[in-house]
Amino acid sequence: MLIYNAEFDTRLMIESFEAHFDDFDDDSDELYEYVDQVNRLTVECVMQTYANLIDSPRWVKLASAAGREIAHRALDDCRACLEVVKKCYMPNFGEAHAEKVKLVNIYKRNMERINTLSEELAERTAQNKELFAAIFGVPSETKKETATAIAELGDYDTDDDLPF
Numbered sequence: 001m002l003i004y005n006a007e008f009d010t011r012l013m014i015e016s017f018e019a020h021f022d023d024f025d026d027d028s029d030e031l032y033e034y035v036d037q038v039n040r041l042t043v044e045c046v047m048q049t050y051a052n053l054i055d056s057p058r059w060v061k062l063a064s065a066a067g068r069e070i071a072h073r074a075l076d077d078c079r080a081c082l083e084v085v086k087k088c089y090m091p092n093f094g095e096a097h098a099e100k101v102k103l104v105n106i107y108k109r110n111m112e113r114i115n116t117l118s119e120e121l122a123e124r125t126a127q128n129k130e131l132f133a134a135i136f137g138v139p140s141e142t143k144k145e146t147a148t149a150i151a152e153l154g155d156y157d158t159d160d161d162l163p164f
Contacts, residue, residue, distance in 0.1 A: 006045035
């Protein structure tokens with residue numbers, strides 16, 4: 001998440017939750033979950049990056065960086081932050097680029113899920129090898145051998161139907 005003055009804004013988000021502490025049930029961890037979500041955000045400070053890019057010894061106000069007056073409302077601040085990012089990093093950034101960013105994020109999430117599923121598949125495969133050895137008294141060597149042995153077992157609806 002890109003934020004202009006990230007340290008200030010993340011602190012304000014947490015303080016906003018804490019200001020409503022009495023609105024949460026005493027037994028509830030809901031407030032702490034919200035604070036934890038803010039703390040787990042991946043945040044980059046546009047203000048600090050901009051100051052570094054222009055070799056400023058101090059951080060630059062958003063209005064100065066954007067080159068215009070800022071209403072200091074959430075939407076206008078977001079738009080001004082985007083203007084600074086576009087100006088500094090990729091001046092011709094447009095809707096097509098934004099769509100590609102969305103697609104890259106979906107791709108990354110899919111890859112993370114595939115990796116998780118691959119790990120789970122490997123764990124279940126190892127477990128099945130152990131189960132095969134326990135059932136047949138020998139380790140399974142090939143898929144064909146395993147399939148043949150399982151087919152010989154037949155279909156059993158309950159434990160009472162098993163031949164052992």
